[in-house]
Amino acid sequence: MSELTEDSVRAEVRAWLEANWNPELGLVEWRNKLADSGWGVPTWPKQWYGRDLPQAFQAVVDEEFQRIGAIGVAKAGIRTLAAATILEHGSDLHKEKFLRRILTGEDTWCQLFSEPGSGSDVAGAVTRAEMQGNKWVVNGQKVWTTSAHHAHWGLLLARTDWDKTKHKGLSYFILDMHQPGVNVQPLKQMNGHASFNQVFMTDAVVEPEFLVANVGDGWAVTTTTLMHERRGADGLRTWAMGSDRKGRIYDEERAEIATTMEPYKWYPQRAGRVDLILQRAKETGRFDDPVVRQEIARLLVMSKAAEWTARRARAAAQQGKPQGPEGSLGKLVSSHVARAAARVHTQLSGADALLSGSDSPMNGVIAEILVSVPATSIAGGTDEIQRNIISERVLKMPKEPSIDTTKPFRDVPRNTVR
Amino acid sequence: MKFSFSSEQEEFRTSLRRFLAERSPTKEVRRLMETDAGFEPAAWRKLNAELGLTAVRIPEAYGGQGFGFGELCIVLEEMGRALLCAPFFSTAVLATGAILNAGTEAEKQALLPGIASGDTIATLAWVEDPAHWDAAATRMTATPSGGTWKLDGHKSYVLDGHTADLIVVLARAAGTSGDAGLSLFTVKGDAKGLERRNLKVMDPTRKLARLDFKGVEATLLGTAGAAAVPFARTLVEATVCLSNEMAGVSERLREDALAYAQMRMQFGRPIASFQSMKHKQADMLVDVELAKSAAYYAAAALDEGDEDIVAVASLAKAAASEAALQTGIHAIQIHGGIGFTWDNDTHLWFKRAKSSEVLLGDAHHHREQMMQHWAA
Numbered sequence: 001m002s003e004l005t006e007d008s009v010r011a012e013v014r015a016w017l018e019a020n021w022n023p024e025l026g027l028v029e030w031r032n033k034l035a036d037s038g039w040g041v042p043t044w045p046k047q048w049y050g051r052d053l054p055q056a057f058q059a060v061v062d063e064e065f066q067r068i069g070a071i072g073v074a075k076a077g078i079r080t081l082a083a084a085t086i087l088e089h090g091s092d093l094h095k096e097k098f099l100r101r102i103l104t105g106e107d108t109w110c111q112l113f114s115e116p117g118s119g120s121d122v123a124g125a126v127t128r129a130e131m132q133g134n135k136w137v138v139n140g141q142k143v144w145t146t147s148a149h150h151a152h153w154g155l156l157l158a159r160t161d162w163d164k165t166k167h168k169g170l171s172y173f174i175l176d177m178h179q180p181g182v183n184v185q186p187l188k189q190m191n192g193h194a195s196f197n198q199v200f201m202t203d204a205v206v207e208p209e210f211l212v213a214n215v216g217d218g219w220a221v222t223t224t225t226l227m228h229e230r231r232g233a234d235g236l237r238t239w240a241m242g243s244d245r246k247g248r249i250y251d252e253e254r255a256e257i258a259t260t261m262e263p264y265k266w267y268p269q270r271a272g273r274v275d276l277i278l279q280r281a282k283e284t285g286r287f288d289d290p291v292v293r294q295e296i297a298r299l300l301v302m303s304k305a306a307e308w309t310a311r312r313a314r315a316a317a318q319q320g321k322p323q324g325p326e327g328s329l330g331k332l333v334s335s336h337v338a339r340a341a342a343r344v345h346t347q348l349s350g351a352d353a354l355l356s357g358s359d360s361p362m363n364g365v366i367a368e369i370l371v372s373v374p375a376t377s378i379a380g381g382t383d384e385i386q387r388n389i390i391s392e393r394v395l396k397m398p399k400e401p402s403i404d405t406t407k408p409f410r411d412v413p414r415n416t417v418r
Numbered sequence: 419m420k421f422s423f424s425s426e427q428e429e430f431r432t433s434l435r436r437f438l439a440e441r442s443p444t445k446e447v448r449r450l451m452e453t454d455a456g457f458e459p460a461a462w463r464k465l466n467a468e469l470g471l472t473a474v475r476i477p478e479a480y481g482g483q484g485f486g487f488g489e490l491c492i493v494l495e496e497m498g499r500a501l502l503c504a505p506f507f508s509t510a511v512l513a514t515g516a517i518l519n520a521g522t523e524a525e526k527q528a529l530l531p532g533i534a535s536g537d538t539i540a541t542l543a544w545v546e547d548p549a550h551w552d553a554a555a556t557r558m559t560a561t562p563s564g565g566t567w568k569l570d571g572h573k574s575y576v577l578d579g580h581t582a583d584l585i586v587v588l589a590r591a592a593g594t595s596g597d598a599g600l601s602l603f604t605v606k607g608d609a610k611g612l613e614r615r616n617l618k619v620m621d622p623t624r625k626l627a628r629l630d631f632k633g634v635e636a637t638l639l640g641t642a643g644a645a646a647v648p649f650a651r652t653l654v655e656a657t658v659c660l661s662n663e664m665a666g667v668s669e670r671l672r673e674d675a676l677a678y679a680q681m682r683m684q685f686g687r688p689i690a691s692f693q694s695m696k697h698k699q700a701d702m703l704v705d706v707e708l709a710k711s712a713a714y715y716a717a718a719a720l721d722e723g724d725e726d727i728v729a730v731a732s733l734a735k736a737a738a739s740e741a742a743l744q745t746g747i748h749a750i751q752i753h754g755g756i757g758f759t760w761d762n763d764t765h766l767w768f769k770r771a772k773s774s775e776v777l778l779g780d781a782h783h784h785r786e787q788m789m790q791h792w793a794a
Contacts, residue, residue, distance in 0.1 A: 278792070287789075287793065290786065293785070293786060293789045294782065294785050294786070296789065297736065297785030297786070297788050297789050298736075298785065300733070300788070300792075301712070301733050301736050301737050301740075301785065301788070302708065302737075304712065304733060305708035305709065305711050305712040305733075305737050306708060308420070308421065308711040308712060308714075308715045309707055309708055309711040311420070311421040311711075312421045312422065312711055312714070314421070315421040315422040316422060319422060325703055325707055326707050326710075326711070329703065329704050329707055329708075332700070332704060333704055333708065336704070384697070386700070387696060387697040387700035387701070388693070388696060388697075388700075390699075390700040390703060390704075391696035391697065391699050391700045392696070394703065395676055395696075395699050395700070395703065397676075397679070397680070397690040397691065397695070397696050397699060398687075398688060398690055398691040399691070400691055400692070400693055401687070401691070
């Protein structure tokens with residue numbers, strides 16, 4: 001085999017794309033070709049739809065796809081977390097059954113971790129999975145489940161042993177969402193949207209081969225999924241733009257994006273819409289008030305410094321330097337920025353902040369900011385958890401003594417399940 | 419280079435940090451801050467000669483090293499961290515900046531080599547009353563007097579004003595106002611008619627003086643009546659430099675408070691294990707890192723000739739002022755009772771944070787500057 005170089009990889013992928021790319025193909029048909037050729041996920045193993053390419057070549061492949069306008073494998077949503085988790089911990093049967101249909105986008109997935117009684121404390125899950133006869137039977141309730149209403153499969157964290165300690169009694173399953181024991185209900189949020197679901201499992205069934213890793217390994221597998229979730233959080237937003245090109249395959253991709261991104265359409269508002277501040281200040285005439293100018297300036301100082309801090313972290317990563325403290329602050333800082341932005345938007349709007357929908361400024365956008373910002377400091381790890389992570393991992397401060405990890409989980413005080 | 423340092427810059431920082439930690443231990447800071455001058459001329463000249471610090475941003479043509487604000491701001495950040503007692507900000511930032519921005523070629527040739535070598539201690543005197551940092555508030559008059567000029571009036575809050583060999587002074591032609599009629603002059607520290615008084619200062623590591631001028635002979639620097647623009651530029655540069663010094667002050671406060679929390683035992687465990695302490699430290703890290711990002715960005719923006727530099731400089735100073743003060747407050751709180759004692763070192767950096775918060779304009783002032791600039 002000849003040695004791989006950027007040029008050789010580029011030449012190879014370009015030749016393949018020129019021979020195979022056709023915008024009049026169906027989306028699934030095209031992605032099956034990607035899976036067969038390995039060019040859809042070139043850094044994956046050869047055995048599983050990839051080409052074993054080092055990560056460094058991914059950018060070259062991406063460039064060639066963009067150059068010709070070719071669509072890639074399905075990348076958005078929980079399916080990428082499922083793929084990463086299955087690649088790392090799944091059996092050959094899991095890989096055989098699930099990976100291809102993840103890449104083609106035929107299957108959508110959801111993540112069944114959070115419960116009404118365990119939010120920040122995910123390892124405190126009390127959904128139970130018991131072996132009855134030769135199948136796992138699952139009972140419990142999950143919450144904040146994105147995409148559960150259309151997902152085919154769920155990544156399920158459940159407790160299989162109540163006599164073991166908290167983290168040792170958990171197991172990880174792949175749950176068939178289309179079965180009588182699984183009931184999905186939308187969860188309406190304070191901003192009126194219903195982007196998430198509650199999932200009720202009543203004697204839901206999991207085939208024994210759909211256990212991931214071993215019984216009792218659930219927490220280790222969950223950690224893998226969560227790590228990929230944190231890593232992918234930024235990618236999701238940039239991917240959310242469909243191409244405006246013409247052709248059957250582009251139409252199908254736009255439909256897929258619309259479905260996947262629908263739950264996230266209020267996300268720009270929950271971040272505070274700092275981009276609207278100066279325009280609104282001038283429109284409303286509030287810019288002339290020096291007190292308001294001070295508040296705007298406070299916000300802009302913070303949001304610019306936050307942006308530059310993120311750029312420092314990215315620059316360090318690109319240069320292969322070890323991650324400094326600047327790389328761990330983004331989530332917490334985004335809460336500060338969102339809250340400050342909501343405060344300024346309120347100041348700028350005056351009595352209009354009393355209104356919502358089409359009576360609110362910018363056809364409801366301002367109202368949506370004011371009632372969506374509280375999500376920022378909770379979703380994806382609360383500010384309090386972020387501060388714990390920063391102080392323990394970056395500043396190396398000691399953990400608080402724990403009282404829940406050394407005794408059988410059965411004896412750990414917890415929320416009562418209604 | 420707004421988001422990272424080159425490996426040469428990182429090495430420069432590392433060796434400078436080691437050097438300053440050795441030469442400026444707290445014991446030395448405490449000794450020097452009790453002296454009238456606030457530094458030891460012989461020791462400072464030696465240190466400066468070894469490291470070439472005042473030469474960093476002076477072009478090679480004038481005996482300097484020809485580096486940019488990126489490197490100068492590394493020096494300042496490390497000096498803030500070490501709380502080095504030296505007339506560096508006054509000489510290498512304020513006076514050097516004014517001479518480079520306003521001076522003619524011949525004046526630069528005459529004045530800068532002495533600064534680069536460390537022989538000349540210099541400063542810039544512009545503020546007169548406590549409410550104004552801008553040039554337009556200047557009242558001191560300059561009167562032509564046969565080839566030279568005579569200055570009358572007073573200046574205050576002059577950094578190292580009582581020890582400087584060379585003082586760059588902002589004054590105006592009688593009868594002018596605003597930005598019109600402003601000129602810069604140089605005055606010798608021991609000039610006749612100049613009375614210098616060391617002010618009693620809150621931060622004893624940064625000496626300030628009041629200067630009274632009665633017909634003091636002065637030499638014009640640059641073009642008569644045209645000082646407004648080069649002076650404004652000098653203030654913008656100084657604002658960025660101070661923001662970087664404050665980054666070092668803030669980080670030192672944060673690190674010392676963390677070390678103390680890790681060591682201090684209460685209720686049978688290190689106080690660093692209490693969530694209230696951990697969350698405070700996380701918040702301090704956010705404040706300090708954001709202020710550092712703004713300071714670094716602004717330094718690079720100066721070197722890159724960024725058109726938005728006036729707003730960016732004010733943004734950096736607003737962030738630095740808030741972060742330094744807040745970090746100082748948290749640092750004392752984390753130390754508890756010991757943090758309020760003279761013997762504990764926290765107050766040294768707290769006072770530097772507090773004086774830097776105000777110097778060159780506080781956060782309110784710079785937020786307004788930034789908004790005026792962005793509204794235009």
